[in-house]
Amino acid sequence: MTEKILASLRALHLISAEQADVIATHEREKPFSLYYELRTLLSLGVTLLSAGLGLLIYQNIDTLGHGVIVALIALISGAGFAYAHRQRQPFSWRATPASTGADYALLLACLTLLTLVGYLQYQYNFFGSRYGLLVILPTLVFFYCAYRFDHRGVLSMALTGLAAWVGVSIAPVSAYTANNYALPHLDAVAIALGLGLAAVGLASEHQDRKKHFGYTYVLLGSNLALVALLTAMFRGSYEAASFLPPLLAALLIIGLSGALYWYARRTHSYIFVLLGALYGYIAVTYLYFQLSELNRDFEVTAFLYFPASAVGVVLLLLNLKKIVGSHEQKGI
Numbered sequence: 001m002t003e004k005i006l007a008s009l010r011a012l013h014l015i016s017a018e019q020a021d022v023i024a025t026h027e028r029e030k031p032f033s034l035y036y037e038l039r040t041l042l043s044l045g046v047t048l049l050s051a052g053l054g055l056l057i058y059q060n061i062d063t064l065g066h067g068v069i070v071a072l073i074a075l076i077s078g079a080g081f082a083y084a085h086r087q088r089q090p091f092s093w094r095a096t097p098a099s100t101g102a103d104y105a106l107l108l109a110c111l112t113l114l115t116l117v118g119y120l121q122y123q124y125n126f127f128g129s130r131y132g133l134l135v136i137l138p139t140l141v142f143f144y145c146a147y148r149f150d151h152r153g154v155l156s157m158a159l160t161g162l163a164a165w166v167g168v169s170i171a172p173v174s175a176y177t178a179n180n181y182a183l184p185h186l187d188a189v190a191i192a193l194g195l196g197l198a199a200v201g202l203a204s205e206h207q208d209r210k211k212h213f214g215y216t217y218v219l220l221g222s223n224l225a226l227v228a229l230l231t232a233m234f235r236g237s238y239e240a241a242s243f244l245p246p247l248l249a250a251l252l253i254i255g256l257s258g259a260l261y262w263y264a265r266r267t268h269s270y271i272f273v274l275l276g277a278l279y280g281y282i283a284v285t286y287l288y289f290q291l292s293e294l295n296r297d298f299e300v301t302a303f304l305y306f307p308a309s310a311v312g313v314v315l316l317l318l319n320l321k322k323i324v325g326s327h328e329q330k331g332i
Helices: 002-011 017-029 035-059 066-086 100-124 131-148 152-170 184-207 211-238 246-267 270-292 298-318 320-324
Strands: none
Touching: 002 017, 035 100, 066 100, 100 131, 100 152, 131 152, 152 184, 152 211, 184 211, 211 246, 211 270, 246 270, 246 320, 270 298, 270 320, 298 320
C-alpha cells in the first residue's frame, strides 16, 4: 500500500525519488508498538493463573488440607498487595503512572482475595448467613485499592461488588433458595444504582477528581440502568407486576440512549455511540410493535421499517468516526 501511494505521489511530481526512498525506508524500519497486545496477554495471564490455582487447589483439596490451602491463597494475595504497595506512587486525584508489574500484581491479589473469601465461606461458613458482609468487605478493599493505586480494572471489580452487595441486601432469601428473581423492585433499585454510578462518573470528570475513572463509572452505570429498564419494559408486557409501564420504560431507554450519544460526542468514544444505538434501537422497535397492534397495515409498514432501520445502522457505522470526532479515542 505504501509503495502504491508513493508511486502515485511521484507520478504527480509531488515528491522526488530520494524522498520516496526515505519514506519507504522509514515505513519498513519503524518500530511497531505491542503495548496493547502485551497488556491484553498480561490480563489474560493473570486471569488464567488465578483460575488455574483454583482448579489445582480443587483437585488436590484432600491432599493439601484446608489449612494449607487457606495459607497458600492468603500468601499469594498478600504478596501481590505487598508488591503493589512497595511500587506505589504518591496519592493524587489525577492519573498517576505505575509500573506494569505492580498493576498486574494488584489485579492478581484482588482476584485471589475473592477466592480466599469464597473458600472461607464455603468451607468454614465464616460469615454465616451474613451474605451482605461477605460481599461488601472485598468490595471496600477494591475501592480503596482502585483509588490508592489508580487502577481502573480494580475499580470495575469494586463497582461490580457494589452492585452485588445492593442486590444481596434488598433481595429476600427466596431469591437464592428458590431461584425467584422475578422481583419488580429489583429493577427499580438497579435503575437507581446505575444512574447513580453514571452521575458519580460525570461528577468526577467535572470536579477533576480521578477524572479518568469517569469512563468506567458511566459505562458500567449506564449499562446497568439500561438492562434494568429493558427488563422492566419486557416484564410489563407479559406480567402484571411491574413498577414501570412498558411504554414509559421504552421512552426512558430512548432518553438514556440519547444521553449516551451526547456523552460519546463529548468524550470522543465509539462504545457509547454503539451502546446508545443498540439500546435505542431495541426500544424503538418495541414501540413499533406496540403501535403496530393498532395498525392494520402492519405488514406494509414492516417492509419499510426494517430495511430503513438496517440502512440507518449501516450509515451509523460508516459515519462513526465523524460522529465521535477526530480526537484521540477513549475506550475503543
